[in-house]
Amino acid sequence: MDNGSSDDTKLVHAGRDPSLFEGAINPPVTHASTIIFPTVADLKATGLHIDHQATYGRRGTKVSFVLREALAELEGSHDCILTPSGIAANVAALLAFLHPGDHLLMTDSVYGPTRSFCNRFLKRMGIETTFYDPLIGADIAGLMQENTKVVFTESPGTQTFEVQDLPAIAAASHDADAVVLNDNTWASPLFFKPLSHGADVSIQAATKYIGGHSDLMMGTIATTEEAWSKVRMSVLELGYAVGPDDAYLAQRGLRTMGVRLRQHEKNAITLAHWFKAQPETERVLFPALEDDPGHALWKRDFEGASGLFGVLLREGIPEEAIAAMLDNMNLFSMGYSYGGYESLLIPTYPAGNRSATEWRHNGQLLRVHAGLEGVNDLIADLEAGFGRMRDAS
Numbered sequence: 001m002d003n004g005s006s007d008d009t010k011l012v013h014a015g016r017d018p019s020l021f022e023g024a025i026n027p028p029v030t031h032a033s034t035i036i037f038p039t040v041a042d043l044k045a046t047g048l049h050i051d052h053q054a055t056y057g058r059r060g061t062k063v064s065f066v067l068r069e070a071l072a073e074l075e076g077s078h079d080c081i082l083t084p085s086g087i088a089a090n091v092a093a094l095l096a097f098l099h100p101g102d103h104l105l106m107t108d109s110v111y112g113p114t115r116s117f118c119n120r121f122l123k124r125m126g127i128e129t130t131f132y133d134p135l136i137g138a139d140i141a142g143l144m145q146e147n148t149k150v151v152f153t154e155s156p157g158t159q160t161f162e163v164q165d166l167p168a169i170a171a172a173s174h175d176a177d178a179v180v181l182n183d184n185t186w187a188s189p190l191f192f193k194p195l196s197h198g199a200d201v202s203i204q205a206a207t208k209y210i211g212g213h214s215d216l217m218m219g220t221i222a223t224t225e226e227a228w229s230k231v232r233m234s235v236l237e238l239g240y241a242v243g244p245d246d247a248y249l250a251q252r253g254l255r256t257m258g259v260r261l262r263q264h265e266k267n268a269i270t271l272a273h274w275f276k277a278q279p280e281t282e283r284v285l286f287p288a289l290e291d292d293p294g295h296a297l298w299k300r301d302f303e304g305a306s307g308l309f310g311v312l313l314r315e316g317i318p319e320e321a322i323a324a325m326l327d328n329m330n331l332f333s334m335g336y337s338y339g340g341y342e343s344l345l346i347p348t349y350p351a352g353n354r355s356a357t358e359w360r361h362n363g364q365l366l367r368v369h370a371g372l373e374g375v376n377d378l379i380a381d382l383e384a385g386f387g388r389m390r391d392a393s
């Protein structure tokens with residue numbers, strides 16, 4: 001089937017074949033551990049080399065193969081594999097390429113639990129991590145060691161929103177024979193294509209925008225043909241399994257991701273401008289804004305912005321005043337994660353999550369996830385919140 005050239009068409013059609021399922025639009029959810037084979041010959045024909053075909057529950061059934069095929073088409077990848085969470089995807093992708101004695105270059109803006117995996121688990125395994133300035137670009141060549149095997153990127157970082165020059169970093173990394181990994185959760189494969197910008201491996205916390213409804217934990221890893229067998233074996237050897245109900249939710253979320261992401265983007269841009277106009281705001285951290293330091297790279301490489309951005313408040317606003325705002329919001333909730341249909345607003349503390357660079361700001365950083373609500377209602381909620389903050393200052 002020809003799924004067209006537009007990503008919107010791919011989101012709707014990729015991986016689907018209703019003729020296989022009595023004409024049903026969506027694939028059936030098969031709960032299975034044991035898969036039975038009619039003959040010895042059929043049994044013997046299965047094995048590690050078989051993929052995209054049910055052989056044992058842990059390795060997936062039709063619903064997970066549909067999701068994998070749809071994602072691979074959207075990512076422009078050789079193949080794509082599922083993991084039980086986004087962090088599990090980062091773990092499997094790193095372990096696919098690293099051995100004791102190896103060296104890893106890791107962006108300083110990385111998601112906290114990924115940083116912790118490097119500092120604790122990889123260190124115990126004898127793998128050394130050097131954190132680097134996310135804005136380093138081609139100068140990453142200067143950090144390469146003889147044993148550097150992996151360069152990990154995440155752009156923009158989901159606390160501080162620096163956009164990385166992935167093509168420049170990838171070129172320098174490949175010159176040094178290092179593999180380039182990219183955690184692309186912020187943009188989703190709809191708004192950024194890591195493999196077309198030099199990455200070998202594209203990682204996604206499907207928990208966020210692919211799921212889209214705050215009811216799913218999942219990760220995905222899409223790779224080039226050269227990187228595929230190592231990543232696939234890493235996921236199989238780690239024993240990860242993704243349940244069929246979760247695979248179903250993810251493939252269902254994917255079908256509407258285009259319209260959801262554009263509404264998240266539209267609301268986020270409106271909210272970002274509102275925050276910018278408030279006297280308490282020092283700076284809005286959002287590459288979609290023209291005066292953001294990452295705007296030029298974002299415009300060059302991305303097809304759009306998701307709904308997640310940062311707001312740095314001016315120094316000197318009392319903590320109680322900020323709490324008076326956050327504790328009593330009506331539509332915005334406080335919670336980790338993002339990518340669901342609902343708006344979120346939380347305080348974040350990036351200073352402790354840095355080692356190669358410094359977060360020098362004393363003002364409170366807020367993280368906003370613009371949900372799909374009517375944006376005027378969201379602004380009214382924020383106006384009331386800033387009013388409470390002013391009254392308590």
Ligand SMILES: *Cc1c(COP(=O)(O)O)cnc(C)c1O
Nearest residue numbers: 085086087111158185205207218
């Ligand atoms: C949420 C997130 C993860 C982890 O995903 P989980 O499904 O929560 O494990 C990894 N990377 C980024 C950038 C994220 O935002």
